[in-house]
Every structure is written in structure tokens, then in C-alpha cells.
Amino acid sequence: MTDVAHSNAAVLAPDLAGHNHDPHLAHHFDTPDQQYQSGKLAMWVFLGTEILMFGGLFCAYAVYRHNHPEVFEFAHRYLDRTLGAVNTLVLIASSFTMAWAVRCSQLGLNKPLKILLALTFLGGVGFMGIKTIEYEAKWKHHVFVGSKNKYRNDSLKGVGKPVDSNTEFEEEGAEVEPPAENKLSAHKTAPGAEGKAEASHEAAAKRSDVGATTWGRGIVDPNAGTPDEAAIRPTYADPGGLAAGVVPGHHGEMHYADLTDAQRQHVYTFFSIYFMMTGLHGVHVLVGMALIAWIWLRARRNEFGPTFFTPVDLVGLYWHLVDLIWIFLFPLLYLIH
Amino acid sequence: MSAITGPIPFGVQDTAHGGGHAPGDNYLNHSRGIKSWLLTLDHKRIGLMYMIGILSAFALGGFFAISLRTVLWNPGPARGASAASANAYMDLYNHLFTLHGVVMVFLFIIPAVPAIFGNFVLPLMLGAKDVAFPRLNLLSFYLWCGGALFFSYVLLSGVMESAFGIKWPGGFGLDTGWTFYTPYSTSKAAGAVVPATLGAFILGFSSILTGLNFVATIHMLRPKGMSWFRMPLMLWALYATSIIQILATPVLAITLLLLAAERALGIGIFDPALGGDPVMYQHFFWFYSHPAVYIMVLPAMGVISELMVTFSRKHIFGYNFIAASSIAIALLGFLVWGHHMFVSGQSPLANAIFSLLTFAVAIPSAIKVFNWLATLYKGDIRLKTPMLYALGFVYLFTIGGLTGLFLGALSVDVHLTNTIFIVAHFHYVMMGSTLFAFLGGMYYWWPKMFGRMCNENWGRLAFLIILVGFNLTFFPQFIAGSLGMPRRYATYPIQFIGYHRSATFGAYIMATGLIIAGLNLLHGMLRGRKAPANPWGGSTLEWQTPSPPPHDNFSTTPGPVGDPYDLHGIVEDKKTGEWYRLPDAGKPRTGPAH
Numbered sequence: 014m015t016d017v018a019h020s021n022a023a024v025l026a027p028d029l030a031g032h033n034h035d036p037h038l039a040h041h042f043d044t045p046d047q048q049y050q051s052g053k054l055a056m057w058v059f060l061g062t063e064i065l066m067f068g069g070l071f072c073a074y075a076v077y078r079h080n081h082p083e084v085f086e087f088a089h090r091y092l093d094r095t096l097g098a099v100n101t102l103v104l105i106a107s108s109f110t111m112a113w114a115v116r117c118s119q120l121g122l123n124k125p126l127k128i129l130l131a132l133t134f135l136g137g138v139g140f141m142g143i144k145t146i147e148y149e150a151k152w153k154h155h156v157f158v159g160s161k162n163k164y165r166n167d168s169l170k171g172v173g174k175p176v177d178s179n180t181e182f183e184e185e186g187a188e189v190e191p192p193a194e195n196k197l198s199a200h201k202t203a204p205g206a207e208g209k210a211e212a213s214h215e216a217a218a219k220r221s222d223v224g225a226t227t228w229g230r231g232i233v234d235p236n237a238g239t240p241d242e243a244a245i246r247p248t249y250a251d252p253g254g255l256a257a258g259v260v261p262g263h264h265g266e267m268h269y270a271d272l273t274d275a276q277r278q279h280v281y282t283f284f285s286i287y288f289m290m291t292g293l294h295g296v297h298v299l300v301g302m303a304l305i306a307w308i309w310l311r312a313r314r315n316e317f318g319p320t321f322f323t324p325v326d327l328v329g330l331y332w333h334l335v336d337l338i339w340i341f342l343f344p345l346l347y348l349i350h
Numbered sequence: 351m352s353a354i355t356g357p358i359p360f361g362v363q364d365t366a367h368g369g370g371h372a373p374g375d376n377y378l379n380h381s382r383g384i385k386s387w388l389l390t391l392d393h394k395r396i397g398l399m400y401m402i403g404i405l406s407a408f409a410l411g412g413f414f415a416i417s418l419r420t421v422l423w424n425p426g427p428a429r430g431a432s433a434a435s436a437n438a439y440m441d442l443y444n445h446l447f448t449l450h451g452v453v454m455v456f457l458f459i460i461p462a463v464p465a466i467f468g469n470f471v472l473p474l475m476l477g478a479k480d481v482a483f484p485r486l487n488l489l490s491f492y493l494w495c496g497g498a499l500f501f502s503y504v505l506l507s508g509v510m511e512s513a514f515g516i517k518w519p520g521g522f523g524l525d526t527g528w529t530f531y532t533p534y535s536t537s538k539a540a541g542a543v544v545p546a547t548l549g550a551f552i553l554g555f556s557s558i559l560t561g562l563n564f565v566a567t568i569h570m571l572r573p574k575g576m577s578w579f580r581m582p583l584m585l586w587a588l589y590a591t592s593i594i595q596i597l598a599t600p601v602l603a604i605t606l607l608l609l610a611a612e613r614a615l616g617i618g619i620f621d622p623a624l625g626g627d628p629v630m631y632q633h634f635f636w637f638y639s640h641p642a643v644y645i646m647v648l649p650a651m652g653v654i655s656e657l658m659v660t661f662s663r664k665h666i667f668g669y670n671f672i673a674a675s676s677i678a679i680a681l682l683g684f685l686v687w688g689h690h691m692f693v694s695g696q697s698p699l700a701n702a703i704f705s706l707l708t709f710a711v712a713i714p715s716a717i718k719v720f721n722w723l724a725t726l727y728k729g730d731i732r733l734k735t736p737m738l739y740a741l742g743f744v745y746l747f748t749i750g751g752l753t754g755l756f757l758g759a760l761s762v763d764v765h766l767t768n769t770i771f772i773v774a775h776f777h778y779v780m781m782g783s784t785l786f787a788f789l790g791g792m793y794y795w796w797p798k799m800f801g802r803m804c805n806e807n808w809g810r811l812a813f814l815i816i817l818v819g820f821n822l823t824f825f826p827q828f829i830a831g832s833l834g835m836p837r838r839y840a841t842y843p844i845q846f847i848g849y850h851r852s853a854t855f856g857a858y859i860m861a862t863g864l865i866i867a868g869l870n871l872l873h874g875m876l877r878g879r880k881a882p883a884n885p886w887g888g889s890t891l892e893w894q895t896p897s898p899p900p901h902d903n904f905s906t907t908p909g910p911v912g913d914p915y916d917l918h919g920i921v922e923d924k925k926t927g928e929w930y931r932l933p934d935a936g937k938p939r940t941g942p943a944h
Contacts, residue, residue, distance in 0.1 A: 039484070040479060040480075040902070041478060041479035041480040041481075041482075041484070041571070042571075047570055047571075051482045051566045051569075051570040051571075054565070054569055054570065055482065055483065055486075055562050055563070055565075055566045058562050058596055059558075059562055061596065061597075062558055062562075062597075062600040063600070065597060065600035066600035066601070066603050066604045067604070068600075068601065068604075069600075069601050069604035069605060069608075069634055070604060070608075073608075073634075076627070076630060077627075158615055158617055159615045159617065160616055165616065165618065278624075279625040280625075281618050281624055281625055282618055282619065282624070282625045282626060285612075285617035285618045285619050285624070285626075286619065289607075289608060289611060289617060289619070293604075293607070
């Protein structure tokens with residue numbers, strides 16, 4: 014009544030115990046191809062788990078962005094598009110060299126293999142280097158993760174927690190904390206149209222005060238006038254600028270002062286998600302770089318050739334995935350309209 | 351069954367033909383020294399090392415269970431106790447139930463069947479020499495140990511703080527419940543939440559890598575002739591389990607990572623004080639943890655399918671349906687997580703959909719139960735110890751499953767949410783089902799693992815004690831729960847005292863039974879009668895190799911590979927207790943199996 018009933022007298026492969034001369038063939042596989050296919054299957058499954066792991070973060074991103082689009086629009090201006098774009102290009106280039114390296118290992122071209130792996134590794138170094146610059150800017154700008162984030166305290170104020178880090182920021186002077194924000198969040202406890210209007214005026218007035226500050230590369234202040242301002246924040250008068258997608262009168266040009274208290278509670282959420290996503294991705298880049306270094310060392314020993322290139326192939330798959338995740342992260346985090 | 355002429359014993363034949371193995375050489379004594387165990391790539395040894403670790407965790411979790419039941423013997427702290435001592439009483443209870451849950455779920459029940467039996471029998475059932483990636487397998491084991499180490503830290507920090515007043519970084523003990531619900535776990539909880547979540551995170555990696563290994567093994571190492579529908583049902587169950595491990599665990603990983611980052615670094619994704627959403631945590635958590643309950647029960651169901659065939663002396667009924675229902679449970683299990691949040695402010699539409707899907711999961715589960723019953727029907731049933739556990743499984747799983755339907759029904763769930771009715775329900779499914787299948791599997795494969803038989807009478811007695819103790823513990827909780835007794839409360843109104851004392855008393859009885867069962871296994875391992883290759887009359891490939899198996903599993907090629915449950919011509923030698931396949935029945939049947 015079942016499939017099993019239709020069995021023939023099939024037998025197992027006769028030579029399970031036979032010894033093979035391929036040094037890379039493990040004793041429990043019959044053929045190198047079976048071994049290669051097993052590795053490949055496992056790697057693809059593993060990449061699936063990686064995607065699912067990031068999937069949780071993408072899910073959190075989608076929910077919060079859907080609920081608070083204007084907050085994301087505001088907060089994402091802290092990110093430097095140029096650096097993000099350069100990093101995207103760096104990773105794509107390194108994926109290209111990786112794919113080329115895999116082909117070289119299959120063809121047994123060991124010298125180009127080593128060079129291409131080294132280039133791929135350098136791509137990783139470049140990516141992490143630029144990422145470090147970006148993180149450093151966040152640190153200096155007080156939008157780093159945790160208590161180093163100035164907006165975190167505005168979140169906490171809403172539920173009556175003690176606020177102690179204003180003093181912390183004051184040490185570095187006016188350049189870091191547009192004073193408008195402090196005043197606003199200090200005396201505003203509930204969202205109200207009247208209070209908001211008043212606050213906006215006040216903020217607008219203050220904004221013009223904080224103009225001539227010097228910011229390092231990658232430091233972008235969405236509120237105060239900065240050297241980067243023109244690049245990131247075209248005015249209402251020029252809807253054809255870079256931020257043409259921001260329709261005046263809809264959410265308008267998002268300033269912190271324009272956000273309600275409820276919205277302000279979520280500014281920090283953006284940074285939480287940003288740092289978790291890019292941080293976890295960065296860890297993956299580091300792991301990928303370690304793997305590439307390992308493969309490179311093995312390539313130096315001439316281990317790879319047309320009969321055995323599984324490790325190069327699998328590391329290549331992993332590296333492409335890391336690249337692919339960034340390709341999703343970049344527009345989602347840096348190019349919000 | 352008489353007239354056995356020239357029987358060919360499965361195992362003896364192998365050693366006689368000699369695939370290079372000295373008689374008496376097996377995987378246990380193939381190489382010696384602690385290093386040969388700790389660095390082994392042999393799936394059988396890894397399985398045994400898992401067993402030592404997992405059973406230690408079980409003993410620890412059991413200790414907490416007994417302790418928390420002991421606390422509940424009285425309705426609350428003594429009359430006239432100071433506020434401080436009353437607080438300490440509640441605090442102790444919170445720690446005890448949390449640690450019981452965390453240890454039992456993450457360290458015992460999730461890895462139990464896949465890591466022990468999966469590792470030991472999966473390659474044997476395939477007639478393979480090992481799993482696809484032996485080194486990865488060893489890595490999984492050490493990841494399990496790493497996770498266990500973090501949990502040890504949690505436990506020790508609790509002991510150090512409460513007994514000696516020494517503070518360890520990270521907090522002490524754990525009192526969040528095994529679900530680590532936010533925002534309590536990220537803000538107020540005094541427990542060592544970060545070490546615990548990191549421990550669970552690492553255990554998740556172990557689980558993922560094991561699942562990945564099994565999937566690759568089943569895909570790539572099936573012998574010629576073993577099509578998907580000629581695999582033993584245990585392998586179907588392990589395959590389905592592996593799929594869940596692979597698909598669900600990464601989501602838990604990111605959830606726990608966010609939780610740990612939130613507590614340690616202060617990011618704000620789940621904490622409402624930081625603009626986060628605690629219900630999102632619940633969604634993330636249950637997206638893993640509901641499928642995880644199927645990680646717990648599916649491999650157990652695989653064990654039961656094997657036991658039902660061997661001890662009913664009858665071909666499995668509805669092979670295709672049992673195989674497909676494993677996959678159906680695995681897939682449907684992903685779509686029902688919302689039923690944990692019926693009262694968490696989910697939209698009524700979502701509630702209705704999740705409720706409907708929850709009912710749908712009952713269908714494949716019921717298919718399995720009915721097919722097992724049909725297998726028993728007109729079978730030649732042998733009430734050996736493993737079979738008793740299998741029958742106990744069917745009985746307890748039915749109760750656990752049907753009460754799950756009560757909880758899946760929206761209106762009833764609103765009443766029963768957070769009562770000990772739920773505690774009773776999932777203990778019937780997790781403990782009554784999975785633990786019983788686990789013990790059944792232990793008694794079934796023990797002779798294969800150690801080459802010795804256990805005492806049947808003590809085994810049966812222990813089963814009986816456990817069964818009685820189990821029902822005495824958990825059945826009253828159904829009643830108390832439906833009367834409104836909340837779960838996770840250290841105190842209760844006096845009218846519940848009868849239910850609670852019955853439960854505590856039952857827990858002691860169950861512990862006694864478990865100790866007897868454990869001692870019997872230990873005695874069997876050391877002093878038991880020598881086991882033949884096939885002591886139960888099983889028809890799957892692992893019974894074709896000697897007990898215990900040689901280092902590389904099979905001296906000669908096992909086979910023929912046909913219908914895995916073809917019992918035709920397998921008969922018992924009454925004198926030695928060994929089962930043989932009659933030589934003239936060597937060709938597997940091609941017609942209908944019964």
C-alpha cells in the first residue's frame with residue numbers, strides 16, 4: 014500500500030570501505046563529486062540561515078520605518094551617502110575579484126588566485142576602514158549607540174527617567190548639541206499643536222545661530238548649518254535638489270523640532286537598527302576576511318586545482334552573501350526618501 | 351516461526367567475514383585515552399558525549415523542578431514572615447522556575463533526541479560510515495558545551511550571590527522565565543540575562559550546525575536503493591527537525607543578540623522606554639520558539655514510529671502519511687507563532703488566522719497517532735520496556751495535543767492564558783511525549799550503544815512509576831488552571847492546595863521512577879547480559895551491525911536496502927534472544943507489506 018512496498022532487491026554501493034587515493038576525499042564519501050556537492054549544499058543551507066538571521070533585522074526595520082517614516086527620514090541624514098556609496102563600490106569590486114579567484118582556482122592558475130584573493134582581502138580592509146570613519150563620526154556627533162546617543166535621552170524623558178547626560182555633552186561645547194533641542198525636549202512633555210508651533214519657531218531661530226562649526230569627514234548634522242548642508246539638505250526653494258523626494262508640505266523638511274514628542278521617542282530606534290545592522294554586517298565582513306586569509310595561505314601551499322577547489326568556492330559564496338546583504342543595507346539605511 | 355535451519359545472525363556474519371576487524375573490536379575500545387574521545391570524529395562517540403552532557407543537564411533541570419515543586423507545597427511564605435523573607439521566598443521561586451525552564455528547554459529537550467540518537471543512529475540507519483561533516487559535528491558538540499558553560503555561569507553567579515554574597519559581573523541567577531520577555535529582561539531583571547542569552551545564542555549555533563549536517567547527510571549519503579520513501583521514519587523525523595532547526599534558529603539568534611545588545615549596550619528596539627516595541631520581541635521570540643516545540647517533539651515521533659513497528663511485529667501503517675505529516679508539521683509549525691500572543695494586543699483578524707492555523711497543525715499530528723494505532727491493530731505486540739514508553743507516548747501525547755486545541759480556541763484561550771493549564775498542556779507534550787519517547791529510545795538503542803541488555807522487569811517497573819507520577823503531577827494542574835490558578839506564582843489561595851500537593855507528591859514519585867530507570871540503564875551498561883546484533887527484531891539497517899558497532903559502523907556492506915519495515919522472515923532464536931532473517935526470506939518483499 015505504500016511506496017516502500019515496491020522495493021527491488023537494491024543493494025548498497027559495494028565499495029564503502031575502499032580506499033581512495035585522493036588525499037582530499039574523506040573516508041565516508043564515495044566520490045570527490047559527492048563530497049563537493051555535500052559541501053556546496055551545506056554552504057547554501059548555511060547562507061539561508063544567514064539570510065534568516067538578517068531577516069529579523071530587516072523585519073524590525075520594516076516595522077519601524079512603516080510606523081515612523083518621518084523619523085527615519087530625519088535620522089538617516091546623519092549617514093554619509095558618499096561614504097556609503099564608496100563602500101558599496103568597494104564591496105562589489107571585491108566580489109568581482111572573489112568570483113575571478115574562484116575561476117582561477119578551478120583552472121589551477123595559482124598565481125592570479127593569490128593576487129585576486131589578496132585584492133579581495135584588501136577590499137574588506139577598505140570597507141572596514143571606511144566603516145570605521147563613519148562610526149567615528151557617529152561617536153563624535155553623539156549619535157553612537159547606547160548612552161552616547163543624544164537622542165536616547167529624549168526617548169527616556171518620555172517615561173520619566175532621570176536625564177544626566179546633558180552635562181556630558183556640554184563639555185564639548187555648543188557645536189555638538191544644538192541648544193534648541195535641549196530646551197524643547199525639556200519643557201515639552203506631551204505632543205500638542207500649540208507647543209509644537211512654538212517650538213518650531215524657537216528651533217528655527219536657534220538653528221541660524223549654530224552655523225560655523227567645523228565637521229570632519231562623514232559628520233553630517235541634519236539640524237545645524239554645516240559644510241555638508243548643501244549636499245544633504247536642499248531648501249524648500251529648490252525642490253529639484255538632491256532631496257527632491259522630500260515633498261514640502263507633506264512631512265516637509267524634517268528637523269528635530271518638527272517631530273512630535275511621540276516621534277522623538279523613535280529617533281533613537283533608527284540608530285539602534287542602524288548600528289545592529291551595520292555592526293552585524295561588519296562582523297560578517299571580518300569573518301569573511303579571516304576566511305579569505307585562510308584560503309590565501311592554503312593557496313600559497315598550492316593546494317587548489319581543477320580537482321579540488323571546494324574551500325575557495327564556498328568562501329566565495331559566503332563573501333558574495335556578505336556583499337549582497339550590504340547591497341540591501343545601503344539603500345535601506347542611506348537612501349531614505 | 352519454527353524450523354530455523356541455518357540461521358544467519360546479522361552481526362556474527364559481519365565479524366566472521368571480517369572487514370579487517372578483530373573480534374571484540376568496536377567503536378568503544380577502538381582507540382583509548384581521553385584524547386581519543388575528546389577529539390573523536392566518530393559520530394557514535396560524539397553521540398555518547400552529547401548523552402553525558404545532556405543527561406547532566408536533565409538531572410540539573412530535574413533538581414530545579416523538584417525544588418520548585420517543593421516550594422509550592424505550601425501556599426506561601428510562613429505566616430508572620432517578614433517582608434524581606436517573603437520577598438526572598440518569591441525570588442527563590444522565580445529563579446527556580448526560570449532555571450528549570452531554561453535548562454530543560456535549551457540544554458535538554460531541544461538537543462536530546464537529535465543530538466544523541468540522531469548522531470548515533472542516523473548514519474547507521476543509512477548504512478553510512480559517518481555524517482557528512484564529522485568535524486562540523488564535533489564543533490557542534492563543543493558549541494553545545496560552550497552554551498552550557500554560559501548557563502553554568504548563570505547558575506554559579508546565583509549561588510555565589512545568594513549563598514556567599516559575592517557579586518559576579520552580569521547579574522546573578524535568572525528570574526525572567528525561559529522566554530526572556532522584554533522589557534523586564536532588558537531593564538529591571540537582576541538576573542544574568544546577558545550570559546544566559548549568549549549561552550542560548552551559542553546553543554543555537556550548535557543546533558543549526560547539527561541540522562545542516564543531518565540535511566546534507568540525508569541528501570548525500572543515502573545508499574543506493576534507499577529512495578526518500580524507503581528511509582526509516584526516524585530519518586524523516588530527523589530531516590523535518592533539521593529543517594526547523596535551520597530555518598527557525600537564526601531568528602532566535604538575532605532576537606537574543608538584540609536582547610543582549612539592548613541590555614548591555616542600551617540599544618532600543620524592544621524596550622518601550624526607548625521607543626521600542628516589546629510585542630515585537632514576542633513575535634520574534636515565538637517565530638523561533640513555536641517551531642522549536644516541534645524540534646522537541648518531531649524526532650520523538652520518529653522514535654515512536656520505529657518502536658511501533660519493531661514491537662508490534664507488523665509493517666508500519668500509512669508510511670507515506672507519517673513521513674509527509676512530519677514535513678507538514680515542520681512547515682505548518684512556522685505559521686502558528688501568533689497563538690502565543692492572543693492577549694498581547696494582536697489584531698482580532700491575526701488572532702483568528704493564527705487560531706485557524708493552530709487547528710490545522712492538529713491534523714498531521716492526529717494522522718501520526720491514528721497510523722500508530724492502526725499499526726498496533728492485530729499486531730503481535732511485545733510489551734518490552736521501549737514499547738511501554740511508546741504506548742505511554744501515545745496516551746500522553748493525545749492528552750497534550752487535545753488540550754492544545756483548547757488553547758488554540760480564541761475564547762477559551764483568553765480564559766486559560768497564563769494559568770497552569772498551559773503548564774500542564776506543554777508538560778504533557780514536552781515531557782509526557784518527548785521524554786517518554788526519549789526514554790523509550792534509550793532502552794531501544796542502549797544495547798546497540800553498549801552491547802548489553804537492561805533488566806526488563808526493573809525497566810517496566812520504572813515506566814509504571816514514571817507514568818503514575820507524571821499524571822499525578824500534571825493532571826491536577828489542568829483542573830487548577832481552568833479554575834484560575836495562574837502560572838509562575840509562588841503563592842496561591844488555599845483552595846488550590848490539594849492540586850498543588852498532588853503535583854508535588856507526583857513529582858517526587860516521578861523522580862523516583864526516573865532514578866530507577868537511570869540506574870537500570872547504568873546497571874545494564876556495566877553488568878547487563880551481552881546483547882546480540884539484533885535484540886529486538888528491528889528491520890532497519892542499524893540492527894545489521896554488531897552491538898556495539900565497529901569503528902566504521904559496518905564490517906560488510908549492509909543490505910539489501912528495500913522496504914525499511916519489512917519484517918518478513920525475521921524470527922527470534924528463543925534461546926539467545928537474537929533475531930535472524932531466515933535465509934530464504936533474504937529477498938525483501940515486493941508486494942504489499944501486510
